[in-house]
Amino acid sequence: MMNVQTLPSAARWQPSASQPVLKLDSDERWSDFPEVLNLLRFDGQLHGMNDTSLFRRRRLKAGQSALRMGQPFEGLYVVRLGSLKTSMTHVDGAEHVLAFPMKGDLLGFDGICKNKYLSEVVALTDCDLIKIPDTELFSPGRGCNDIERMAYWAISREIVQEQTTYALTHSAKSEARVARFLRVQSERFAAMGYSANRFTLPMTRRDIGNHLNVTLETVSRAFSALDHLGIISVERREIKILSLEALRKFEA
Amino acid sequence: MMNVQTLPSAARWQPSASQPVLKLDSDERWSDFPEVLNLLRFDGQLHGMNDTSLFRRRRLKAGQSALRMGQPFEGLYVVRLGSLKTSMTHVDGAEHVLAFPMKGDLLGFDGICKNKYLSEVVALTDCDLIKIPDTELFSPGRGCNDIERMAYWAISREIVQEQTTYALTHSAKSEARVARFLRVQSERFAAMGYSANRFTLPMTRRDIGNHLNVTLETVSRAFSALDHLGIISVERREIKILSLEALRKFEA
DNA sequence: CGCATGCTTGACTGAACTCAAAGTCCGTGG
DNA sequence: CCACGGACTTTGAGTTCAGTCAAGCATGCG
Numbered sequence: 001m002m003n004v005q006t007l008p009s010a011a012r013w014q015p016s017a018s019q020p021v022l023k024l025d026s027d028e029r030w031s032d033f034p035e036v037l038n039l040l041r042f043d044g045q046l047h048g049m050n051d052t053s054l055f056r057r058r059r060l061k062a063g064q065s066a067l068r069m070g071q072p073f074e075g076l077y078v079v080r081l082g083s084l085k086t087s088m089t090h091v092d093g094a095e096h097v098l099a100f101p102m103k104g105d106l107l108g109f110d111g112i113c114k115n116k117y118l119s120e121v122v123a124l125t126d127c128d129l130i131k132i133p134d135t136e137l138f139s140p141g142r143g144c145n146d147i148e149r150m151a152y153w154a155i156s157r158e159i160v161q162e163q164t165t166y167a168l169t170h171s172a173k174s175e176a177r178v179a180r181f182l183r184v185q186s187e188r189f190a191a192m193g194y195s196a197n198r199f200t201l202p203m204t205r206r207d208i209g210n211h212l213n214v215t216l217e218t219v220s221r222a223f224s225a226l227d228h229l230g231i232i233s234v235e236r237r238e239i240k241i242l243s244l245e246a247l248r249k250f251e252a
Numbered sequence: 253m254m255n256v257q258t259l260p261s262a263a264r265w266q267p268s269a270s271q272p273v274l275k276l277d278s279d280e281r282w283s284d285f286p287e288v289l290n291l292l293r294f295d296g297q298l299h300g301m302n303d304t305s306l307f308r309r310r311r312l313k314a315g316q317s318a319l320r321m322g323q324p325f326e327g328l329y330v331v332r333l334g335s336l337k338t339s340m341t342h343v344d345g346a347e348h349v350l351a352f353p354m355k356g357d358l359l360g361f362d363g364i365c366k367n368k369y370l371s372e373v374v375a376l377t378d379c380d381l382i383k384i385p386d387t388e389l390f391s392p393g394r395g396c397n398d399i400e401r402m403a404y405w406a407i408s409r410e411i412v413q414e415q416t417t418y419a420l421t422h423s424a425k426s427e428a429r430v431a432r433f434l435r436v437q438s439e440r441f442a443a444m445g446y447s448a449n450r451f452t453l454p455m456t457r458r459d460i461g462n463h464l465n466v467t468l469e470t471v472s473r474a475f476s477a478l479d480h481l482g483i484i485s486v487e488r489r490e491i492k493i494l495s496l497e498a499l500r501k502f503e504a
Numbered sequence: 505c506g507c508a509t510g511c512t513t514g515a516c517t518g519a520a521c522t523c524a525a526a527g528t529c530c531g532t533g534g
Numbered sequence: 535c536c537a538c539g540g541a542c543t544t545t546g547a548g549t550t551c552a553g554t555c556a557a558g559c560a561t562g563c564g
Contacts, residue, residue, distance in 0.1 A: 173520095174520065214521090218519095218521080
């Protein structure tokens with residue numbers, strides 16, 4: 001059994017008139033290969049040649065941007081703490097929320113193909129990231145590289161999660177999508193050692209709605225409906241799941 | 253300029269009462285690393301150590317299954333010819349169409365993470381696939397491996413395409429989704445050297461609808477509407493794009 | 505030829521969107 | 535400290551868009 005702790009309700013971002021000026025990337029060195037493997041829940045095979053890996057540490061305040069669309073690829077990130085939001089902005093200016101990465105998730109993998117990042121990532125809470133620089137991934141002299149293999153394994157995992165997420169938007173009814181979203185969130189929290197029954201959503205109703213392709217009002221109404229039915233308890237962003245069984249029934 | 257050819261309208265699959273019995277995987281050897289790189293439109297860096305690569309060739313008749321959910325991972329496939337359909341089946345039995353792979357696309361990458369395939373892939377037309385066996389990808393003694401790097405680069409590309417596809421379902425109006433779907437199809441055909449203005453859709457209205465999360469009737473109505481407006485010409489599955497400009501306007 | 509599948513079109517219904525108003529929480533500044 | 539403002543949320547009422555149900559046609563196969 002994993003150690004269950006309550007989710008740190010971390011400084012929620014309250015929009016302030018001006019984006020606070022900040023000292024950029026605390027570029028601390030950080031070298032704990034086993035911790036990264038553990039965060040990623042890696043269970044593949046390695047060659048055991050993990051030389052002294054040079055990771056970096058990066059802390060973000062809520063509201064800060066972790067990666068920007070179009071920025072040249074400079075490596076991958078593993079989330080050590082905090083919640084983020086990944087989104088794409090279309091030519092017509094419309095935003096599309098792709099995912100809500102949290103502890104153990106990988107960021108930036110869409111930058112490998114074209115050598116620049118293709119999505120925006122912003123911190124929803126204060127965050128602690130581990131950077132795997134591109135030099136560690138691709139250095140040609142390095143030969144066979146455990147880091148590269150680990151990274152690609154993690155990318156494969158992210159693909160699977162993306163497919164699952166994609167499937168989220170394919171329920172007939174909007175209430176069903178919201179119910180499924182909550183269940184998936186619950187499972188993700190549980191997988192990282194947090195409580196599955198009680199958690200704080202780090203994102204707004206609008207972001208949830210965008211992600212599920214429904215309006216924020218519909219999300220709100222769905223939450224209220226599930227609350228009135230006694231299936232969950234909603235108090236702003238504090239969610240308690242009272243009956244996982246009943247929640248699952250709503251996913252049809 | 254690429255060589256433009258009309259899309260081979262390839263034996264469309266007409267469902268027959270019984271799945272035809274077939275000789276399985278023609279397991280021919282096949283060893284043309286440059287062709288694979290070309291198919292994948294690879295433009296990354298390699299170490300130039302591409303030893304004698306041992307690929308396999310596999311031909312499928314329309315309607316045959318290329319990969320099955322749950323089947324143990326045995327490698328990746330690159331499509332050399334033909335069209336396919338990727339889908340996931342949920343616990344409740346609902347099918348979700350993820351993508352329509354064609355020439356140059358990669359199959360099976362969702363199998364790396366859990367060492368088994370997580371989606372169904374069936375051929376919509378007769379297909380010609382190149383198999384990259386897992387032994388070629390992961391053999392530990394092999395050291396630094398160009399094939400592995402190429403494969404992962406291709407996976408990164410597929411992620412990007414998946415995100416684009418995912419965004420397909422995030423247009424407000426259903427007509428807009430259908431219009432965007434047609435434009436994306438057109439661009440994909442063009443990217444592989446086929447005509448961008450005239451092509452044959454290999455999939456049913458139902459599959460398109462499932463993919464876009466609308467009903468087949470809605471797809472049909474959208475096609476008709478775009479036809480009546482003179483933006484496209486639809487005759488069963490034969491599509492002509494008459495005004496790409498106008499088509500784009502419908503994506504808002 | 506009959507049958508099955510796929511496609512189109514119409515009429516009706518209902519779910520989700522839009523618009524609107526009011527309430528809550530939180531940080532800021534007087 | 536308290537009042538204000540802004541973002542976020544909830545809830546209601548009206549409307550529109552897409553789903554459902556149904557009928558009919560086309561095509562290709564046995």
